[in-house]
Amino acid sequence: MNRLAHLALAVAVSLSAPAALAADLSVPEIEQQIAQKQSEYANYNDNLAAETAAAGTLESELEELRENASLAEVDRQTALIEMNLQYEKMVEDPSLDITLVQKNYQNAVREHKLIKDAITDKYNAWQAKLREVEQLQVSKHSLLNTLEGLKELLNTARVDRLYREFNQKESVSVAHNIACDRDETLNKCMERGKNLAKQKASKRFLDAIYESLSESVEAERRRASSDGYVQVLRSEVVDSNFSGMGNFNVQLNVQLQGNLKRNEGCHLLGLDERYCVLDSDSAVADTDPVAVPAAVSTDESVMHELIVRSNVFDDEVFIDGVSYGSTRLQIMLPAGEHDVEVVKRGYEPYRQSVMLKENQTLRVELERAKYTFAKGERIQDILAGDLPGPNLVVIPAGNFRMGDISGVGLDNERPVTTQELSYSYGVSENEITVGQFQAFVEATSYVTEAEQDKGCAYYDNGKAVFEAQRNWRAPGYMQSENHPVVCISVNDAQAYADWLSEASGHTYRLPSEVEWEYAARAGKETDYWWGEGVGTDNANCGWCGSDWSNVSAAPVASFERNGFGLYDTVGNVWEWTNSNRVQSGSVVRGGAWNFAPRLARVSTRMELDASFRSNYIGFRVVREQ
Structure with missing residues (x-):
């Protein structure tokens, strides 16, 4: 318990909201924070493995005690039978001494009781250890989210630093000598000499900017394709003269400024452009004039x-x-x-x-024509009482590569495997909504686990904390009936699916991990269905640039569908799936409104206890053919 108490303290201290650090920390300071969090995350992995192993050991010891209890019960019954036989003999022969059999029975009863007490103690220790493992799992994922949030801030800080370093002003002194052309007037020669001197100063200044950048090597690699340029603010002739050989000598002081748009900063650093989208709290403003695109040549000779x-x-x-x-x-x-x-x-x-x-x-x-959603490829069952079921999209049979294809994921996303689905199936086109879950509750009087016991978890300074008043009706933020239902455990989600099955006459259930990832990928092998980078305002996840990022879940279908026609497979809320890879059988997929973009990749997996519920976890359902 001392180690767990230390870890809990570490979580409370280290999981401060990354956004609060944005205005205070420089790039090196954020890098130091990231290194510290990575070390803490590694320690969490080690401690989680150790505590999980300890829970397994306690369970094995408990089973051994239960076997011993069975044997002790047999010994007790045997001693009792022997003692009863000796009592019967003593009735016939009062001089018979039965002290030994009495003592044997007393010892057997005492041994049996000791083992039963040990079973009780061992069971309580095992359950306590399981709770510790569950808390470590939640804290580990919270720490990972904080780490990813710091990485988001790091990239923004890198762009800000590059922007400041590039868009600097400086006066450059330059001397230049040219030979005047025979047909050139003196004034034209002077102007040409001064213009060439300005070009020399601009080239020297631009080279100096790239050499002085904190990430000069990274920027130099993409310099040729960058639109960063130098602007001449003013120039002053310090000295000029003509030589007797028709040469013009000029010395200029030139005031120059580097000009780099923020989106070009992302390009130079090889970052997604979402890090270059300004918000109202940005410390660095892009004050460059609006760029006018160059006219495109339509000369057919080109x-x-x-x-x-x-x-x-x-x-x-x-x-x-x-x-x-x-x-x-x-x-x-x-x-x-x-x-x-x-x-x-x-x-x-x-x-x-x-x-x-x-x-x-x-x-x-x-794309194959069968992937388009023509007539017959959309399903909506009518439930008992003429209630409409969820809108479903048919996912075609096929095979795909599952897991960390891009190579940037976590250990639990590997190895990459080829999976084949020999059947088509229906998937709710969006996460189950508050309104849809409300219809289920009204029809069945169902009470969720959050409403029965200790409420629902939410993030408080980066830590998952349960609050008794929070549940699917009141998750801690404003919601409409078109928001995804949250604060739902696996049992709650399965109860909803069972109700759909009974009310429709068809089989509904939670998706398997394979079914979920196949549907979410929609034929793509990139981290997100639209590409490798999360971009800006493509989904609702932490630091994803939407109106709801790090604030709350968004109404379902607020963003575009993926290639199979499903909404919100990236972000909004994590979604429960069934898994045969973990003991609990419960894994959430897809990321959430308050988790970093890297954790919203299509292959990201977060293993949780089936009873866990929070205001960032919901679900969608599968309907079998």
Whole structure:
């Protein structure tokens, strides 16, 4: 208990809200915080493994005691029978001494009682250890969320630092000498000399900026494709003269300023652009004038190379209505706008307008026609009492790679395996809502586990804390009937699914982990169904740029569907699934409104006790064919 008390104190101290650190910590200070939290997280993993093993040992010892109790009971019964036989003999022969059998029976009774008492003590110790393991699991995930939040702040701080370092002003003194052209007037030669001197000063200044950046190596790698530039604020001629050989010498003092848009800062550091989206609390403002895009040349004498690739064979590519054959296609086209269409029988056609102003590669992902949601691919059962069931989307049979494909995940996301689903199934298109759960409660008078015992957990300074007054009706933030229902345990979710089964005549249940990830990926192998980076305002998770991030759950379907037509498979609330990989059988998937984007990746798994409930965990259901 001393070790657990120490860990609980560490959690309380270390899980302070990362947002509170944003304005106070520099990049090195945040990096130091991250290193500290990573060390704490490693310690949590070690301690969780040790406490889990200790719980297993106590359970084994309990089973051994129960076996011993059975044997002791046999000994007691045997001693009792022997003592009763000796009593009967003593009735016939009063001189018979039965002291020994009496003592044997007394010893057997005493031994049996000692073992029963030991069983009680061992059972209580085992249950206490299980509660400690559960608390460690919750605290571990809380610490992980804090760690990921610090990483989010680190990236924002890196962009802020780069922005400040790049957008600096400086005066540069430069001397330049040119030879005047024979047909050039003196004034034109002077102007040309001064302009070349300014160019030299600008190049020298820009080189110096890149060399002085804290992350100069990272920025230099992407310098060639960056739009960062230098602006000449003013220039002053210190000295100028003409030599007798027709040369013009000039010395200038040039005041220069670096100009880098925040989104270019993300590009130079190789970060997702969401770190460059300003909010009202940002300490660094982008005050650059609005950039005017350069006009795109439409001169047909300017040619660029267009490469078209697709994910299928034997397709056909049309450019401006003319067929150019199958991919991989490599063709030279005039600069300007072109309409590209890629078609193949059995697949949805792909169409895109391309503004060609440089060499470009177009990567086309054709999707099978059966993946579109035509008539017959949507299901809604009518329940008893003419109540509408959840809107369902049919997920087709298929196979996919499951787990940490990108290689940036946690240990429990590995190894990557190939999974095959030989059947199609229906999945609720969004998380079950407050209104849908309300209909279930009104029909059955069901009382959730949160309402029966100690309420529902919420984050308080980064720690999961139970509050008796919190439940699915009052999770601690404002909600409508269209919000996802939260404060729901696995048993609560399964009770809702069982009610759907009884009321519809079809089998409803929670999804398995395989079914959930297959549906959430929607045919993609990226961390999020739209790509590798979480972006901005694509989902409701912590630091994801939505109106609800780190505030509350959002109404369901507030963001776009994935490729299979499902809403909110990224963020909003974690969703219960059934798993055969953990003892409790309960794993939540998908991330939540107050968890970092890295924990909202499609392969992220959070193993929890089935009785746990919080205001950031909900569920969706599966309907079998």
